[in-house]
Amino acid sequence: MARTDKMHLGAFMMIPGHHVASWRYEDSNARGVLDYGFYRQVAKTAERGKFDMVFLADGYAVHERFPLALEQTVQVRLEPLTLLSALAADTENIGLAATVSTTYNEPFHVARKFASLDYISGGRSAWNVVTSNTEAEARNFSREKHLLHELRYERAEEFVDVVKQLWDSWEDDALVANKEEAKFADRTKIHRTDHEGKWFSVQGPLNVARPPQGHPVIIQAGASEPGKELAARTAEVIFTAWQTLEEAQTFYSDVKGRLSRYGRRPSDLKIMPGVFPIIGRTEEEAQEKKARFEELIPVEAGVALLSGLISFDLSPYPVDGPLPELPELEQINGGKSRFQLLKSLADREGLSIRKLYQHIAGARGHREILGTPESISDQLQEWFENGAADGFNIMPPYLPGGLEDFVDLVVPELQRRGLFRTKYEGNTLRDNLGLTRPINGYTFKPAESEATTG
Amino acid sequence: MARTDKMHLGAFMMIPGHHVASWRYEDSNARGVLDYGFYRQVAKTAERGKFDMVFLADGYAVHERFPLALEQTVQVRLEPLTLLSALAADTENIGLAATVSTTYNEPFHVARKFASLDYISGGRSAWNVVTSNTEAEARNFSREKHLLHELRYERAEEFVDVVKQLWDSWEDDALVANKEEAKFADRTKIHRTDHEGKWFSVQGPLNVARPPQGHPVIIQAGASEPGKELAARTAEVIFTAWQTLEEAQTFYSDVKGRLSRYGRRPSDLKIMPGVFPIIGRTEEEAQEKKARFEELIPVEAGVALLSGLISFDLSPYPVDGPLPELPELEQINGGKSRFQLLKSLADREGLSIRKLYQHIAGARGHREILGTPESISDQLQEWFENGAADGFNIMPPYLPGGLEDFVDLVVPELQRRGLFRTKYEGNTLRDNLGLTRPINGYTFKPAESEATTG
Numbered sequence: 001m002a003r004t005d006k007m008h009l010g011a012f013m014m015i016p017g018h019h020v021a022s023w024r025y026e027d028s029n030a031r032g033v034l035d036y037g038f039y040r041q042v043a044k045t046a047e048r049g050k051f052d053m054v055f056l057a058d059g060y061a062v063h064e065r066f067p068l069a070l071e072q073t074v075q076v077r078l079e080p081l082t083l084l085s086a087l088a089a090d091t092e093n094i095g096l097a098a099t100v101s102t103t104y105n106e107p108f109h110v111a112r113k114f115a116s117l118d119y120i121s122g123g124r125s126a127w128n129v130v131t132s133n134t135e136a137e138a139r140n141f142s143r144e145k146h147l148l149h150e151l152r153y154e155r156a157e158e159f160v161d162v163v164k165q166l167w168d169s170w171e172d173d174a175l176v177a178n179k180e181e182a183k184f185a186d187r188t189k190i191h192r193t194d195h196e197g198k199w200f201s202v203q204g205p206l207n208v209a210r211p212p213q214g215h216p217v218i219i220q221a222g223a224s225e226p227g228k229e230l231a232a233r234t235a236e237v238i239f240t241a242w243q244t245l246e247e248a249q250t251f252y253s254d255v256k257g258r259l260s261r262y263g264r265r266p267s268d269l270k271i272m273p274g275v276f277p278i279i280g281r282t283e284e285e286a287q288e289k290k291a292r293f294e295e296l297i298p299v300e301a302g303v304a305l306l307s308g309l310i311s312f313d314l315s316p317y318p319v320d321g322p323l324p325e326l327p328e329l330e331q332i333n334g335g336k337s338r339f340q341l342l343k344s345l346a347d348r349e350g351l352s353i354r355k356l357y358q359h360i361a362g363a364r365g366h367r368e369i370l371g372t373p374e375s376i377s378d379q380l381q382e383w384f385e386n387g388a389a390d391g392f393n394i395m396p397p398y399l400p401g402g403l404e405d406f407v408d409l410v411v412p413e414l415q416r417r418g419l420f421r422t423k424y425e426g427n428t429l430r431d432n433l434g435l436t437r438p439i440n441g442y443t444f445k446p447a448e449s450e451a452t453t454g
Numbered sequence: 455m456a457r458t459d460k461m462h463l464g465a466f467m468m469i470p471g472h473h474v475a476s477w478r479y480e481d482s483n484a485r486g487v488l489d490y491g492f493y494r495q496v497a498k499t500a501e502r503g504k505f506d507m508v509f510l511a512d513g514y515a516v517h518e519r520f521p522l523a524l525e526q527t528v529q530v531r532l533e534p535l536t537l538l539s540a541l542a543a544d545t546e547n548i549g550l551a552a553t554v555s556t557t558y559n560e561p562f563h564v565a566r567k568f569a570s571l572d573y574i575s576g577g578r579s580a581w582n583v584v585t586s587n588t589e590a591e592a593r594n595f596s597r598e599k600h601l602l603h604e605l606r607y608e609r610a611e612e613f614v615d616v617v618k619q620l621w622d623s624w625e626d627d628a629l630v631a632n633k634e635e636a637k638f639a640d641r642t643k644i645h646r647t648d649h650e651g652k653w654f655s656v657q658g659p660l661n662v663a664r665p666p667q668g669h670p671v672i673i674q675a676g677a678s679e680p681g682k683e684l685a686a687r688t689a690e691v692i693f694t695a696w697q698t699l700e701e702a703q704t705f706y707s708d709v710k711g712r713l714s715r716y717g718r719r720p721s722d723l724k725i726m727p728g729v730f731p732i733i734g735r736t737e738e739e740a741q742e743k744k745a746r747f748e749e750l751i752p753v754e755a756g757v758a759l760l761s762g763l764i765s766f767d768l769s770p771y772p773v774d775g776p777l778p779e780l781p782e783l784e785q786i787n788g789g790k791s792r793f794q795l796l797k798s799l800a801d802r803e804g805l806s807i808r809k810l811y812q813h814i815a816g817a818r819g820h821r822e823i824l825g826t827p828e829s830i831s832d833q834l835q836e837w838f839e840n841g842a843a844d845g846f847n848i849m850p851p852y853l854p855g856g857l858e859d860f861v862d863l864v865v866p867e868l869q870r871r872g873l874f875r876t877k878y879e880g881n882t883l884r885d886n887l888g889l890t891r892p893i894n895g896y897t898f899k900p901a902e903s904e905a906t907t908g
């Protein structure tokens with residue numbers, strides 16, 4: 001069953017690659033992680049490939065629970081908003097998506113920074129709303145404990161609402177700049193948010209006018225029950241991690257089914273599962289690459305990665321033995337959906353700790369697709385045409401080579417099949433994602449609107 | 455008495471100009487304030503003029519206490535760190551200084567963002583440490599009242615210390631990226647900050663390695679007693695506002711005199727008063743420009759500006775009458791030094807409210823210098839050679855023209871006199887300011903240093 005729309009592609013800029021051992025790979029630039037020129041190269045490659053966006057994950061701590069992992073994995077990264085702002089100056093069309101946590105930030109700053117990036121980039125900014133996962137982050141922000149999962153999402157809901165109100169606090173035509181009449185702005189079109197909630201009180205208005213996209217695109221990446229609700233109510237893109245077509249389909253129809261409750265259409269939210277592509281000119285070449293990556297994983301780094309993903313310390317257990325008895329899902333205060341996914345994978349396939357970390361060291365819980373450009377395209381097409389995805393978040397094993405291969409070998413094949421764009425549809429990220437520009441809440445409801453200082 | 459060193463110049467990027475009515479001026483780009491291309495043009499002009507840095511002021515609120523002022527003044531601006539990151543990509547040599555308040559931010563984020571900008575720009579970032587001045591800002595961050603002056607500075611002191619520790623948390627050679635030995639980092643060179651203070655607990659380490667400059671340059675801009683102490687202990691540049699040579703000399707020797715107490719030399723802190731230059735090819739042309747600017751100030755905007763600067767509402771008083779009885783300095787919770795300066799100016803010269811706001815609508819309390827390129831140069835030279843300044847923060851009345859005139863007419867004159875550089879001395883802002891690269895606190899004190907996870 002062919003779709004008439006095109007698939008959307010994001011490039012996950014984890015430097016020097018999504019595989020935990022990518023920095024050891026012969027062709028990777030191990031020091032690229034703090035080298036702006038390297039990010040520019042990657043972003044320009046993605047833009048050459050007509051990707052919708054580049055995406056930067058983020059976190060606010062070094063993970064040092066496992067001493068050797070601290071040595072063996074890449075624990076530093078540039079801050080997403082500063083980095084994407086620089087990339088805004090060096091690119092023309094590609095969307096710029098940054099992760100910012102609602103747990104350790106303030107709505108006023110977040111609204112302003114994304115609005116600012118939206119102006120600088122001419123309407124290409126996107127915010128990946130996350131709630132953070134680790135205790136170490138709490139200790140960098142004067143808190144003893146990480147906020148509970150439920151409270152994090154409660155805070156996130158309110159946070160996103162306040163940010164959207166701030167983006168609307170200047171109507172689109174509030175800025176007039178009329179020199180003769182000495183009227184820079186029309187104050188009847190500037191609105192206080194006057195938000196008083198459980199987590200925040202924010203008077204507003206924002207000190208940036210309404211962004212070019214109206215609202216920068218909202219992305220959400222949690223898949224727990226409250227995560228899905230947050231996405232259904234507020235997000236326009238959802239990043240997610242599934243390994244089988246069935247799981248992805250279930251998630252897809254679950255989330256799309258929630259939209260109507262909020263007066264939204266299925267096309268208002270694009271679902272983009274992550275895929276980790278290992279591309280070879282032949283199947284064997286791809287298999288060899290995969291084996292090479294597995295060899296490069298230091299044991300401690302593998303165990304640490306897995307422990308981090310399931311929020312449970314596996315270092316005391318024999319690496320060639322099975323997973324130990326794990327806590328119940330309810331007791332997990334990290335990422336719930338990731339925990340569940342890995343636990344069921346280990347149970348289903350009877351994997352040892354080593355096999356499990358080798359299995360996830362690249363894709364980290366996302367879908368691994370391996371093969372020739374044709375077979376990679378087949379695998380993407382299958383999910384795209386069978387109600388599992390509106391596009392994909394591409395996570396190259398190493399950079400820049402892994403992305404160059406995708407752009408030079410896979411993208412042309414997807415284009416030949418009519419599955420992917422051959423040129424950008426519009427000037428903003430919204431245009432390219434096929435999302436409408438949100439109506440301003442204040443303009444829309446004239447009865448409720450009131451000038452701040454009328 | 456000639457100095458052997460050169461003067462330093464900063465360009466204050468207040469868009470579309472430092473004069474409150476700049477946006478109404480015929481030659482100014484009123485919509486430039488949200489137009490990235492305009493900032494790029496200004497920054498490139500400053501770089502062409504071999505300025506040490508461009509500087510962005512900042513605040514976190516729209517000031518709407520005076521309804522008409524909300525219409526008549528520019529109340530929006532791009533966020534400095536995103537904007538300067540974009541400019542990092544579009545410039546090569548010029549320093550990039552952003553204001554960030556310690557009252558409404560977290561040390562971990564601030565350390566990381568400036569470190570990130572420092573990497574992106576190759577060592578050109580600077581942080582202007584301010585404590586914020588207004589009640590409106592508090593209400594955008596879930597606080598009822600603005601923090602008291604004394605507490606703000608107490609918090610600022612601790613904030614800056616934590617940030618510097620975070621910048622040091624990775625020693626300069628901690629990142630090794632040795633592929634064969636599977637050693638990305640040397641964990642004996644990564645340090646927790648383990649800060650536990652009155653305002654913050656921050657465990658660290660930062661998740662960015664030590665910035666290219668060691669520490670981004672620290673700028674301070676308060677002139678009250680605690681402001682001067684903060685500067686003497688932690689800052690490397692101080693922005694300040696004085697109108698007479700004597701005041702500036704007193705301040706200069708006061709602050710320089712405080713340095714030795716902290717084991718610092720006078721040359722470790724550069725004092726850069728603000729100047730507002732009105733440049734004409736002739737004296738008359740400059741006078742005409744000034745008169746034109748005064749005409750363009752709407753009364754309400756003038757009164758609002760003045761009220762804001764002294765943190766006291768003047769709108770109920772006759773505009774052509776004298777200043778009313780003002781509160782005592784102790785009761786002022788905004789900028790204390792600015793309050794004092796304006797009050798004594800009004801007393802000294804017997805100015806009405808209108809005359810006072812006309813007087814300060816351009817320079818806003820800074821020094822106004824008016825005249826031909828030669829006379830402007832004389833006025834700068836006088837302060838530079840007489841113990842009042844190490845350089846100047848240039849505040850063009852309107853942009854880009856006001857800065858272009860400075861670069862094309864005044865800079866060559868300063869260069870002819872041997873007062874200003876003809877090419878950049880080095881690659882980093884520190885190099886150009888003649889500041890040394892700070893030694894890492896952990897490397898320096900091996901007895902106290904300890905690996906996070908040793």
Ligand SMILES: Cc1cc2nc3c(=O)[nH]c(=O)nc-3n(C[C@H](O)[C@H](O)[C@H](O)COP(=O)(O)O)c2cc1C
Pocket residue numbers: 056057058059099101129130131132133220221222223224225226227228239240241274334335336337338393
């Ligand atoms: C593609 C993708 C990217 C993510 N990026 C981040 C990130 O950068 N920072 C972060 O803290 N969490 C990130 N997450 C984690 C989620 O935001 C979320 O915290 C996690 O899935 C747990 O949420 P849940 O309990 O609702 O499943 C990401 C998840 C996915 C699928």
Ligand SMILES: Cc1cc2nc3c(=O)[nH]c(=O)nc-3n(C[C@H](O)[C@H](O)[C@H](O)COP(=O)(O)O)c2cc1C
Pocket residue numbers: 510511512513553555583584585586587674675676677678679680681682693694695728788789790791792847
């Ligand atoms: C050149 C200059 C620039 C300043 N920029 C800012 C700014 O961007 N944001 C801010 O809140 N305060 C700014 N200030 C104000 C000072 O940081 C400080 O708050 C003010 O001088 C009052 O401090 P004091 O009470 O120590 O004098 C600036 C001051 C000067 C002299």
